[in-house]
Structure formats: C-alpha cells, structure tokens
Amino acid sequence: MSNLIKSQLLPAERTAIQQLLQTAMSQTVLKSKPYTAYITRKTPSAMLFLIDQSGSMDTEIVFQGQTTTKAQAVALTLNTLLDEILNRCNREGELREYFQIGIIGYGNQDTDAYSAWQGALEGKAFVRMSQLRDHYLSMTQTTVEQTIRGRVTVSQKPLREWITPQSGGLTPMKAALELAADWLEQWIVALEDKDCYPPIVINITDGEATDGDDTELLQAARRIKTLHTADGNVLLLNVHLSDTEHTPVLFPQKSNDLPEDNYAQLLYRMSSEMPAIYNTDIAHLTQKDLRGAYTGMAFNANIKALVSFLQIGTTTSMGRTK
C-alpha cells in the first residue's frame, strides 16, 4: 500500500482523504489495551522521520572524536539506524516487510516540507523494506567504537547511505508536521481497519519553527497525535539537538523536568506521552523510576543522546515483530 501514498497532495485530494479518514477513524475503535498488536508482514507498522535541514544544521560539533556538522551527524545516525532496521527485518534469509519508512525534510532553501529521499527513491513518501534494500545511494565506511572486555576498540565498518547531509534556509517545521499528517492519514485510510501497531513519528530539529506560532505548531502536532489505528494513537516524538554543553533532558515526566524555556515547553506539549511498554527501556536509560508517564522528547540532546533516544523510539516496536 505504501507506494500508493502520495508525498504531495492536491487540495481536492486532501479533501477526499479527509472524508475517507473520517469514515475510517469512526469505524476503527481503539482497543482497551492499546499498543499490544504484533508487527507482522500482514500488519506492518510505519516510522516517519522529520529532519530539520535548515541553515543552522551546518553548525560544527564534535562527534565520536571528530569535528563534523550537525547535518552530517544526523545523516550518519539516520543511515546507521536504517541499516540496523533493515538488518533486523532479515529473518531466516529473507527480508520481511515489517515497516514502511518515510523521511520528511524541512529547510534546505525550500519554504515547504518535502520527501527527503534521494536517488531512485526521490519524491516517495513511505518506502518498503525491499525498496530500502535495493536503492541506497552509496556504500561508505564508518568508524565504530566498541567496548570489548573494558577496552575500547575502533574499527571500520561498511555502511549503506540513503541520505546525505543537507542544510540551508529557514525551519518550516509546521509544514513538516502537516505533511507528516497528510502521509499518515493516507496510510491509515489504506489500512482498512487492520490491527496495526501505530506509526511512530520522530522529529529531529535544532531550532524554533519559522513558519508558525505555538498554537499553530500544537494544532499540527495534534493532527498527528489524534490519528490512530485500532491498536493506539500515532506517537509523536521530538528531539531538540543542541551544540551547547547543557545536560540533555530525555523523556521528561513533567514539564518541570525541563528548563523554563518557551521552546522546551512547546516541544513538551507537542510530544506524545509514551505508552507503558516503553517504560522499562526509558527508565533504564534515564535512571528514573517507572511511575508516571514519560513524554517522548529530548531537549538539549547531543548526538549520543539522539542515538539513545532513537534506539528506544524504534527498538521497542522492532521487538514487537513476529
């Protein structure tokens, strides 16, 4: 179904989708115990990454001992993650279609948000595992740090690359959220009421939106968070990348856990509460107790925190594959 999803909708198409969605959502009743569906080839799930590609993403940072830009580090992190997802969908010598993956970029001199796939996948919305396997851009080497029996060893490892670092222009985050909602609405309509594990949306940004005020951003986030499959609401997670030395805040439990920064508070309100199945992993990462709900966001994150965050955001759902 993923290939039928259009990355850009005409106004008339959007109206049609909205009508279909209303019917679909009214027929789909949420389970009393949400987030329990298994991810199978017949009931796949989706992951959608929103990547800030604005001008500020070319800020230099130090990552794994090397000076790099934020855009480079994000691209590397995402490519590594896609590679890992692909590997984990390999079962008994065959590639299983557990996930459909989308990447939306915003910035890069464009006033609108866009599909960030490149090369043969350019312009696509969600892509299947087999498409991901067949259409990478290039194969590079990456430095991997491993700790074996207390000794850190550095080795080179081949890495497939799907996206290259991009940066420039403003930060139309609202447009990215709206586009994500467009894609997800189509994805959910196409589900035809199947009991699918809900899609997870991870927005990675380093700055404030330039195309909407708080209310508009919250409304756009709400459009995503109110979408649901029979198994639960779509989850929206936000990562704020920082080049400062502040301590990152991962998965806060209350708004007080965050600095009294308007932007931090906005991201907190935009982000979903994480379902209970994530709690153990989150508690392990944050060393905080299990009581109360965690909100799916990271503030002042460095790349290391981003990697941990993405691990939790994605591996819990990978654990539900069957």
Place this chain on the structure above:
Amino acid sequence: MNIQVFFSNIRPQLIHHLSLANDEICAAIAWFTDQAIAEVLMKSAQKGVKVSLIVENDEINHQSRIDYQTLQQHGIQIIWANVLTGGKMHHKFCVIDRKKVLWGSYNWTYGGAIYNKENLSIVEDDPNLAQLFLEEFNQLLNEFGPKITENLQQELINKTQEWRLAIQLIEAEIAYLQQQKSDYETIIEQYYYQLKSTLGDLLLRHLSLKTEWAKREAELTVKNQDKQRYEGYRAEYERVNAQLSQAKEVVELDKDTEKKLKKMYREAIVLGHPDKFMHDPAKQQKAQAIATELIAAYQRRDLSKVTEIWQLLKNGTAFGIDWSESKNEDDWQKIYTRLRLRRDDLLREIALLEVDEIMVIYRQIGNFEKHFSDLRIQLEQDIKNLEKQLKTR
C-alpha cells in the same frame, strides 16, 4: 465557736449536712441502720467524696436493712469495731470536710429518729475542733481498721477509687480536647464564610477559567496527564463550590458569654459521653444523638441550646457512669480503653486540624484579612492571565 444544739428534728439536720460534704466524711457511729442516711452517703461517694465509717460489730448493725456490701461497692470504707475489753465503740460523731463536726447522743438509726430523747451538736467551721475528733477517729482506725495485706475488700475499694480517678481525668481531658477541636472547626467555618462573602465569586471565576484552560490544553496535547489535570480542576471547582455554598455565618460572642458557653459545653460532654454506655446500646445511641446535637449547638455558638442540653444531662440520672453497679477489673478496663481511644482520636483529629492551611494562617496572624487581601490580588492577576491565554488560543 458557733455551736448549734438540736433536741428535735435531728434527722433532717444530719441529712442536710451530710449531703453538703465536698471532700470527706469520717464518722464513728455505734449503730447505723437508717437507709436514708446510707443513700445520702452513697450519693456523696458518687460525687467523689471519700466516706469512712466506723460502726460497732454487733447484731443490731448486722441485721439492719442496710446492705453494707453495696456501700463498699460505692467506695465507702466500712470498719467494724470489736472492743476487746468487752465495752463498745459507743461514739456518735461525724467530721465533714475536716472542719465541720456533728456529735451527740444520736445514733444513725430509726429508733434514734422516732422514739428516743436525743441531742445533736453541730459546729460548722472549726478545723481545730475537727482535728481533735479526727485524732480519735484515726486511733479507732488503727485499732479496728484493715491490716492492708489481709484485706482484699479494701483493695477492691482502692481499685475502684483509682479507676474512678483515672476515668474522671480522662473525661476531663476529652471534654477539653473536644472543645478545642470544635473551636478549630469553628475557625475554619468562619474562614469559609468570610471567603465566600469576600472572594467567593472571584474564586469560582478563577477556578472555572483554570478548568477551561486545562480542558483546552488537554484537547491540544492529547496527553493523559493533561486530561487528568483537567479532571482534577473540574473536581476542585465542584468541591469548592459545594464548600462555599454550605458555609454558614459564625456568631461572635462577647468574652463572658464565650467563656460560659465553653464551660457548659465541656461539662455537658463529660455528662453525656457516649463511650460511657458501652454496656447499654440503647443508652449509648441516645447519648450519641445528644452529643451530635451538642456539638452542632456549640459550633453555632448557641448558648441557650447548649445550656438546655447541659441541664437535661445534669437532671437525668440516666447519664453518667453508674458507680453503684458492681464492676470488675475487666469492665473498668473496657470503659477506660474506650475513653482512651476516643481521646487518641481527638488528639489525631486536632493534630490534623493544626496543620490545616487555614489554621496555620490563623495562628500566624489571628485573622484572615491580610490573607484575603493577598489572595484577592493574586486571584485577580491569575484571572487576567488566564483570560489573556484563553483569548489567544
């Protein structure tokens, strides 16, 4: 020395003076058979007067209609005198409260009252004279009185007196605590009434805006915790609204009336405390109803109602511990335990009231005026902010 001498109407005089005793009655009377006098002594003992009697150990006394055992159960000490030389313990004197002496030929018998020629002298206030008689009384006690180790009956009496003391003390404490608790509750009531009349509308407006704001926020963020917050505010609105609409005006009394009210209240609590009647459910239920009415009347500062209940309890012999009823150690223990539990409950309730926000404010300043004016400023500010926030959405 002011001495009165009577040759007739001796019995009424005697009964009159005995019933006036406050602390102590020590009487050495050869023959004691008059049941009416026994009643007077038991009533005194019930009031807490220590009564000691020395009587002749002979047939006249033993065959009289007086049940000496009942007297003893009332805590009255009875000493039987056996004069070893063959004579009699022939005294007829009585010392009341260590200052009043009654003596003469008169025995506490019906014969003495009806047929005989008798005399009785009374000196009402002469501690020195009383002392002379008490010295003789103590000698008689030493001669005929109990040797402590061998007298279990005396132990029982002592025990009864100990229990009585312990119970009276704890009753007084309960009365004091109950009054304290009621006073705190009155202050809190006052707070809510003043809050209602000065800031009620503002407070409800603030809460309803807060609820409205939380509702919108919950809709926007789709978060459970925001939904719970909204529900919390809504419940708070309902709670405050109910509390304010129930708040009644508290009457302020002048100092003397207030003092009198407190005294009446404390006494009435002791008289009618339901825990005393654990052996009699019907009585206990009645006492419970009266206690509830009493507390409500006190909190209304309704002196006439409190006095009415006080009078009712005072008149009714139905209320108050029946000291005449024979009780064993277990019974005493049960009554005492119940009272102690009630006391502890009150202490807990008072401790909670003392940390109540309202009481804390009251203790710091003594009134709520400043608190209310601060609160008004804060509420007005908050309302302005909330209105602004709700408009921009």
